[in-house]
Amino acid sequence: MRFLVPFAALLSLGAPALAQTEPPPGNDEGQLVVDVTGGRRAALPIAVPYMPTPQEAATAAGGTGALGRQVADIVATDLGNSGLFTPIGPGGLHAVSFPQVTAPDFAYFSTTGAQNLVQGFVQANPNGSLTVGCYLYDVAAQNELTRQGYVVQPRDWRRAAHRCADAIYSRLTGEGAYFDTRIVYVSETGPARRRIKRLAIMDYDGANHRFLTNGQWTVLTPRFAPNQQTITFMTYQDERPRVMVYELDSGRTRPLVTGPHMTFAPRYSPDSRYIIFSMAVNGNTDIYRIPVAGGTPQRLTNSPGIDTGGSYSPDGSRITFESDRGGSQQIYMMDADGSNQRRISFGGGGYATPVWSPRGDLIAFTKTGGFRIGVMAPDGSGERILTGGGYAEGPTWAPNGRAVMFTRGASQGELWYVDVASGATRRVPTPLGGSDPAWSPLRP
Amino acid sequence: MTRLTSLTAIAVALSLTAGCAHRRTASELPPEPPSATTAETDADNAGDNPIGTALPGSRGDFLQSVPADRVFFDFDSYALDDQDRATLDAQAAWLGRNAGVRVTIEGHADERGTREYNLALGDRRANAARDYLEARGVAASRMQVISWGKERPANPASNETAWAENRRAVTVVPE
Numbered sequence: 001m002r003f004l005v006p007f008a009a010l011l012s013l014g015a016p017a018l019a020q021t022e023p024p025p026g027n028d029e030g031q032l033v034v035d036v037t038g039g040r041r042a043a044l045p046i047a048v049p050y051m052p053t054p055q056e057a058a059t060a061a062g063g064t065g066a067l068g069r070q071v072a073d074i075v076a077t078d079l080g081n082s083g084l085f086t087p088i089g090p091g092g093l094h095a096v097s098f099p100q101v102t103a104p105d106f107a108y109f110s111t112t113g114a115q116n117l118v119q120g121f122v123q124a125n126p127n128g129s130l131t132v133g134c135y136l137y138d139v140a141a142q143n144e145l146t147r148q149g150y151v152v153q154p155r156d157w158r159r160a161a162h163r164c165a166d167a168i169y170s171r172l173t174g175e176g177a178y179f180d181t182r183i184v185y186v187s188e189t190g191p192a193r194r195r196i197k198r199l200a201i202m203d204y205d206g207a208n209h210r211f212l213t214n215g216q217w218t219v220l221t222p223r224f225a226p227n228q229q230t231i232t233f234m235t236y237q238d239e240r241p242r243v244m245v246y247e248l249d250s251g252r253t254r255p256l257v258t259g260p261h262m263t264f265a266p267r268y269s270p271d272s273r274y275i276i277f278s279m280a281v282n283g284n285t286d287i288y289r290i291p292v293a294g295g296t297p298q299r300l301t302n303s304p305g306i307d308t309g310g311s312y313s314p315d316g317s318r319i320t321f322e323s324d325r326g327g328s329q330q331i332y333m334m335d336a337d338g339s340n341q342r343r344i345s346f347g348g349g350g351y352a353t354p355v356w357s358p359r360g361d362l363i364a365f366t367k368t369g370g371f372r373i374g375v376m377a378p379d380g381s382g383e384r385i386l387t388g389g390g391y392a393e394g395p396t397w398a399p400n401g402r403a404v405m406f407t408r409g410a411s412q413g414e415l416w417y418v419d420v421a422s423g424a425t426r427r428v429p430t431p432l433g434g435s436d437p438a439w440s441p442l443r444p
Numbered sequence: 445m446t447r448l449t450s451l452t453a454i455a456v457a458l459s460l461t462a463g464c465a466h467r468r469t470a471s472e473l474p475p476e477p478p479s480a481t482t483a484e485t486d487a488d489n490a491g492d493n494p495i496g497t498a499l500p501g502s503r504g505d506f507l508q509s510v511p512a513d514r515v516f517f518d519f520d521s522y523a524l525d526d527q528d529r530a531t532l533d534a535q536a537a538w539l540g541r542n543a544g545v546r547v548t549i550e551g552h553a554d555e556r557g558t559r560e561y562n563l564a565l566g567d568r569r570a571n572a573a574r575d576y577l578e579a580r581g582v583a584a585s586r587m588q589v590i591s592w593g594k595e596r597p598a599n600p601a602s603n604e605t606a607w608a609e610n611r612r613a614v615t616v617v618p619e
Contacts, residue, residue, distance in 0.1 A: 191600065192597050192600035193596065193597060193598070193600055194596075195595070197595075218595055220559060220563075220595070221559065221560065239590060241563070241590065241591065262563065262567055262590070262591055264560055264563050264564075265560040265563075278560065278563075278564065280563070280564055280567040280591065282571055283522070283567055283568045283570075283571030283572065283575070284568075285564035285567065306561060306564040306565065306568070308560045308561060308563075308564055309558075309560050309561070322561065324561075329558075329561060352557075352558040352560075352561055353558055353560065366558050368556075368557065368558060369556075391555065393558050393559065394558070394559065435559075436559070
């Protein structure tokens with residue numbers, strides 16, 4: 001699979017319309033109309049018509065004409081999911097011909113109320129791959145803001161659509177992308193007393209869902225390695241609750257730590273070399289660090305309280321965690337070697353599951369007693385509740401640090417999404433119940 | 445009839461044990477729809493304990509001989525009260541009379557804590573019961589603990605009564 005092909009590669013494919021187009025303008029020429037930090041701005045209207053094909057052709061994923069319509073649907077859905085855009089179309093918009101992809105009918109699209117316009121095409125290549133072209137225009141200024149081309153195997157056509165939406169999102173917001181990502185989570189079914197919990201993985205929008213474990217043993221709290229080569233999670237396999245490492249390529253699973261004690265709450269270091277985890281020894285839980293490849297655990301906390309839920313800063317220099325050493329669950333901070341431990345949450349009530357944003361600017365948490373999801377700065381200031389209700393807990397960050405996914409629901413778990421700026425929430429579809437989501441980084 | 449039920453239960457337990465012995469990792473198995481025969485059902489003592497037929501040292505004998513197989517805790521607490529200590533005293537006495545029996549002490553929490561904290565809290569509760577039994581003369585080597593956090597509620601309802609039933613440490617005698 002190849003992504004982000006230099007546009008010269010597309011020109012060589014012989015689409016005449018492409019050759020007439022000017023190179024994309026620099027960033028300073030486009031208007032930055034979406035404010036993702038201030039929040040609560042009106043969503044930006046953006047037209048996404050169906051994408052034509054230069055020549056109808058059958059592929060392993062269906063005809064190119066049908067794929068063009070499906071790609072446009074996904075781009076529109078992705079942009080709408082962000083809460084920052086109001087997609088117009090694809091249904092109901094005038095059809096776009098292949099030559100019009102690079103020469104839009106701005107006069108028509110200005111009548112739709114759209115400020116921006118996404119056009120593209122899907123083309124079958126002689127070697128069986130697909131080329132998906134993706135163009136972003138400013139309707140009022142009548143100019144092109146960005147263009148991208150993706151060459152993918154037919155089975156990866158959805159990824160090309162997510163990449164297109166990512167390019168548009170990034171161009172218009174100035175923020176990092178997050179649509180071409182996956183979620184690993186715990187699929188739940190059955191009554192509460194004997195709930196079946198299986199590890200499952202899916203695209204961020206719920207597509208390409210598959211199970212990684214068969215449900216024989218309860219699994220909890222999966223997390224993606226930043227390098228996306230392994231997943232760590234907790235399992236009750238053989239009735240020995242402990243942290244495992246799952247290798248995505250080989251499908252092999254191995255214990256992270258040997259020994260008789262329960263291990264849980266694993267999370268990777270940003271360089272994917274270490275996992276911090278909690279270990280309960282004779283009723284006392286502390287946080288440890290161990291190389292992913294195995295080795296001797298290094299103890300990082302040493303309090304008589306429950307120390308758990310550790311999460312690294314993006315630069316790997318610090319770890320935020322929760323502890324009840326002061327009498328109630330609160331958020332603490334320490335250096336990566338365990339030194340300099342200090343409490344940072346003082347807002348009243350209990351705090352749990354601190355998770356550092358990939359941007360470094362915020363820590364998401366669960367506020368206990370009411371189960372709400374909030375964020376605060378790493379120094380504990382600026383606490384803000386994003387959403388709550390229904391036993392909300394366990395936030396995980398989108399790779400651009402602008403959205404959080406979490407679990408809602410005790411008797412039947414659900415995955416939910418909240419935009420950090422606007423507080424807009426939406427349910428993430430899963431085939432069964434779901435809990436403990438973990439968002440992958442952008443796919444390579 | 446009662447005996448037949450017991451034998452069936454034993455047969456099921458044995459078949460489940462046999463399933464465990466393979467130690468198949470999840471990755472070696474294709475994902476299947478969940479079935480009723482997971483090896484990991486309630487390890488609770490609940491279920492088959494016919495009155496008057498329990499063999500010495502059996503689960504049924506244990507349940508007939510002690511006030512309760514479990515002790516309960518206050519919210520976010522792992523402290524034992526007088527009633528808990530009386531229950532555990534009786535359990536320790538029974539374990540003293542049945543020196544060959546090994547037990548698992550399961551710690552649980554109600555749904556009002558976060559998942560990972562509750563795992564740690566369940567471990568605290570199981571260890572509180574374990575430590576008390578050890579102080580009453582039960583050898584540490586005969587006891588193992590496991591925390592289920594909030595993953596295996598005894599009462600699935602979402603109210604004060606259910607939460608109180610779920611904050612527990614259960615001494616589980618093998619079938």
